[in-house]
Amino acid sequence: MRDWHSLPCVDAGSWYCPCYLAELGQCVNCSLLAGFDHCECAWCGSCAHAEFRWRLEKAENLRQSVRSELVLRNHVSSNTFIIKIKMPTWFSARLSPPGSFVFVRPHDHPTHFDVPLSPAQVSASDSTVDFAVQVVGPKSRALSLDSCTSFAVRGAYFGGILGLNNLKQPAKHVLIVAKGVAQGCAAHITRYFADRKTPVTLAVGQGSSDAVFARRWLSDGDARIVMLDKTDDHNSGDIRTLIRSTASDLIISAGPDIQHRMLQTLANEIAPRSRTAYTNNALMCCGEGICGSCTVSGAAAPARACKVMPPVNILRF
Amino acid sequence: MKPKIIVIGGGWSGVAAAIAAKRAGAQVSLLERTDMLLGAGLVGGIMRNNGRYTAAEEAIAMGGGDLFKLTDRHARHKDVDFPGHLHATLYDVHRVEPAVRSLLGSRGVSVHLECRVVDVHKSGPRLIKSVIDEHTNEFSADVFVDATGTSGPMGNCSRFGNGCAMCVQRCPTYGPRVSIAAKAGVHESQATKTPGVFGAMSGSCKIAKESLARSVVGALNRTGMFVAPLPASLISSAKLSIKACQQYALSEYAEHLVLLDTGHAKLMTPFLPLDSLRSISGFQRARYADPYSGGRGNSVRFLALAPRDQFLQVEGMDNLLCAGEKAGTLIGHTEAIVTGTLAGHNAVRKALAMPLVGLSRSTAIGEFIAYTNEKMKSAEGLQQSYTFAGSVFFEHMKSKSLYTPDSLAAKTRVKQAGLDDIFSTRLT
Numbered sequence: 200m201r202d203w204h205s206l207p208c209v210d211a212g213s214w215y216c217p218c219y220l221a222e223l224g225q226c227v228n229c230s231l232l233a234g235f236d237h238c239e240c241a242w243c244g245s246c247a248h249a250e251f252r253w254r255l256e257k258a259e260n261l262r263q264s265v266r267s268e269l270v271l272r273n274h275v276s277s278n279t280f281i282i283k284i285k286m287p288t289w290f291s292a293r294l295s296p297p298g299s300f301v302f303v304r305p306h307d308h309p310t311h312f313d314v315p316l317s318p319a320q321v322s323a324s325d326s327t328v329d330f331a332v333q334v335v336g337p338k339s340r341a342l343s344l345d346s347c348t349s350f351a352v353r354g355a356y357f358g359g360i361l362g363l364n365n366l367k368q369p370a371k372h373v374l375i376v377a378k379g380v381a382q383g384c385a386a387h388i389t390r391y392f393a394d395r396k397t398p399v400t401l402a403v404g405q406g407s408s409d410a411v412f413a414r415r416w417l418s419d420g421d422a423r424i425v426m427l428d429k430t431d432d433h434n435s436g437d438i439r440t441l442i443r444s445t446a447s448d449l450i451i452s453a454g455p456d457i458q459h460r461m462l463q464t465l466a467n468e469i470a471p472r473s474r475t476a477y478t479n480n481a482l483m484c485c486g487e488g489i490c491g492s493c494t495v496s497g498a499a500a501p502a503r504a505c506k507v508m509p510p511v512n513i514l515r516f
Numbered sequence: 517m518k519p520k521i522i523v524i525g526g527g528w529s530g531v532a533a534a535i536a537a538k539r540a541g542a543q544v545s546l547l548e549r550t551d552m553l554l555g556a557g558l559v560g561g562i563m564r565n566n567g568r569y570t571a572a573e574e575a576i577a578m579g580g581g582d583l584f585k586l587t588d589r590h591a592r593h594k595d596v597d598f599p600g601h602l603h604a605t606l607y608d609v610h611r612v613e614p615a616v617r618s619l620l621g622s623r624g625v626s627v628h629l630e631c632r633v634v635d636v637h638k639s640g641p642r643l644i645k646s647v648i649d650e651h652t653n654e655f656s657a658d659v660f661v662d663a664t665g666t667s668g669p670m671g672n673c674s675r676f677g678n679g680c681a682m683c684v685q686r687c688p689t690y691g692p693r694v695s696i697a698a699k700a701g702v703h704e705s706q707a708t709k710t711p712g713v714f715g716a717m718s719g720s721c722k723i724a725k726e727s728l729a730r731s732v733v734g735a736l737n738r739t740g741m742f743v744a745p746l747p748a749s750l751i752s753s754a755k756l757s758i759k760a761c762q763q764y765a766l767s768e769y770a771e772h773l774v775l776l777d778t779g780h781a782k783l784m785t786p787f788l789p790l791d792s793l794r795s796i797s798g799f800q801r802a803r804y805a806d807p808y809s810g811g812r813g814n815s816v817r818f819l820a821l822a823p824r825d826q827f828l829q830v831e832g833m834d835n836l837l838c839a840g841e842k843a844g845t846l847i848g849h850t851e852a853i854v855t856g857t858l859a860g861h862n863a864v865r866k867a868l869a870m871p872l873v874g875l876s877r878s879t880a881i882g883e884f885i886a887y888t889n890e891k892m893k894s895a896e897g898l899q900q901s902y903t904f905a906g907s908v909f910f911e912h913m914k915s916k917s918l919y920t921p922d923s924l925a926a927k928t929r930v931k932q933a934g935l936d937d938i939f940s941t942r943l944t
Contacts, residue, residue: 231671237698238671238819242650242691246670249679 379406529840579940763906
């Protein structure tokens with residue numbers, strides 16, 4: 200008999216719960232939907248088992264690919280570009296909370312071309328969404344081509360930030376450290392806090408994108424923007440100073456895992472009482488907890504990082 | 517150094533355990549997941565009917581009568597006879613919780629509300645070191661009392677009942693109960709109504725009195741009860757078999773609408789479709805107060821019973837006791853209070869390495885705790901529920917001449933057993 204370890208699922212209680220995993224007796228959150236006899240879950244405010252019964256034991260509200268059109272494409276460096284896509288209103292609205300992401304591919308391509316992308320800006324007025332993309336392989340290359348003007352967009356997914364719960368609690372000051380293509384995601388998070396009148400310090404570096412472009416989505420007063428020295432690969436000295444000087448109670452790393460590791464270490468050392476969050480860099484392919492490409496260890500049991508949100512204090516980058 | 521006791525679950529049994537542990541001289545914390553104490557006691561209200569009278573008087577004689585005196589003080593009606601039941605006291609469900617909270621405060625019990633325990637840390641295979649709430653706060657103690665109950669959560673109500681009926685447990689808001697014994701690795705059992713059918717449904721609904729006809733409200737306020745014959749089309753004896761409260765599973769309750777006045781109009785049936793209820797004269801505008809969906813279903817209980825001994829120590833653990841429904845398919849506030857009192861008192865004895873108290877079977881309470889434990893060991897026993905107020909145990913109680921509505925006789929019996937004031941004696 201396997202042991203039951205309930206894991207908090209980022210989709211629990213959302214439009215998309217219960218999902219395929221419930222149908223297969225593989226739910227990560229609800230013991231009953233995982234085939235156990237007893238009732239135990241990481242409570243999210245609604246009961247997945249009851250919902251499943253209501254839906255006649257079918258996962259009904261599954262994510263679909265939606266055809267969306269290019270509004271503009273803007274190359275900001277030799278390897279990084281921004282696309283603005285017109286999307287249905289209901290869909291763009293679901294991308295407003297930080298941590299949301301979608302899979303995007305050229306409309307006429309198969310699903311192998313799906314690229315996980317986090318929004319940089321969601322515009323409610325015209326239902327457009329901006330994404331920053333760095334060309335790192337064939338999938339992102341296909342999105343960069345001028346001939347690609349129509350996309351298949353699948354979502355919304357919600358597990359784009361590890362430590363998402365930490366963003367939902369009130370903060371006095373937020374420090375966001377962003378490098379490379381993650382500047383897009385960082386701009387979206389900055390706007391979220393600016394809308395809530397929470398002071399933000401946004402430290403940006405060009406990273407492997409070879410450009411600083413986060414400012415394009417921000418207005419004066421949204422954040423104090425600090426440029427990180429581009430000649431320093433790690434900027435640990437700058438970041439140490441910023442953690443001290445801003446006295447932030449929420450520290451967010453948007454960038455590669457090596458940056459996450461450094462920031463986690465510095466936060467533990469300098470500001471152990473602050474909360475932290477990190478962009479989710481696990482390799483995402485299906486987003487549904489099925490394919491296994493994003494499996495991480497460290498939680499009570501191996502977990503699919505697209506579904507499960509382990510506490511950030513046990514994360515090892 | 518005072519021993520430290522943590523009671524998890526703020527229903528009647530947890531409150532009783534906390535008071536008893538405090539009276540025995542411990543430092544006591546009571547952790548409750550919602551914003552109010554008493555759990556199902558917020559909508560119950562029936563005390564002292566049938567053998568519960570004897571149990572209450574025995575508990576008072578044993579020095580564990582604080583909560584019985586409190587519910588007596590907050591009674592809306594005393595000495596009420598209703599079908600199958602004599603000399604009931606009906607407490608006011610709207611007034612009793614603040615009074616209990618005030619009593620705990622005056623006794624120095626540290627009450628933590630909105631504190632849902634979700635995990636257990638152990639310091640050995642048989643020892644709990646601390647419990648963890650959902651905000652990752654850790655609470656350490658020498659001995660723990662599991663009074664987390666057995667009803668719900670929603671997954672169980674969905675699986676074994678008619679779904680969440682939005683009852684006073686308020687799982688969606690505060691999160692479901694988590695069993696401490698199960699988290700510690702103890703194998704729990706579930707009651708069966710018939711083989712393969714698990715759990716039992718709570719046996720009453722509460723109707724907002726304001727929604728009833730004046731004549732019905734007048735009768736309730738005057739006499740504490742209202743009984744009306746049901747139209748033939750609404751008589752369903754099948755519903756009696758799903759009731760947790762078997763003392764009310766009598767044919768009178770299938771053929772009549774029985775209401776008691778506890779502040780709400782307490783309707784003695786697990787659920788009744790609203791349109792059916794409204795077809796009865798005086799009920800044309802009726803609406804439910806608890807559960808809100810009382811037309812559809814009710815909470816399902818008895819799904820997490822801990823194995824325990826006559827001292828209420830959980831088998832397989834050295835510093836965990838249990839009380840209330842955790843300790844068996846026990847029904848009612850009186851049953852919760854007497855088991856809670858014994859568990860709280862024995863928790864302190866355990867912490868002080870003193871011999872635990874087992875209540876003599878010459879008392880109704882002692883016989884109840886021992887008898888139900890024997891019955892819990894068999895599949896047939898798990899199909900019954902147990903209460904001083906009716907069904908199998910009340911019959912058993914009468915056959916052993918343990919039922920008496922005479923306070924003095926109960927007091928004398930306790931004294932003869934050497935148990936007088938045992939729960940009011942300080943151990944530290």
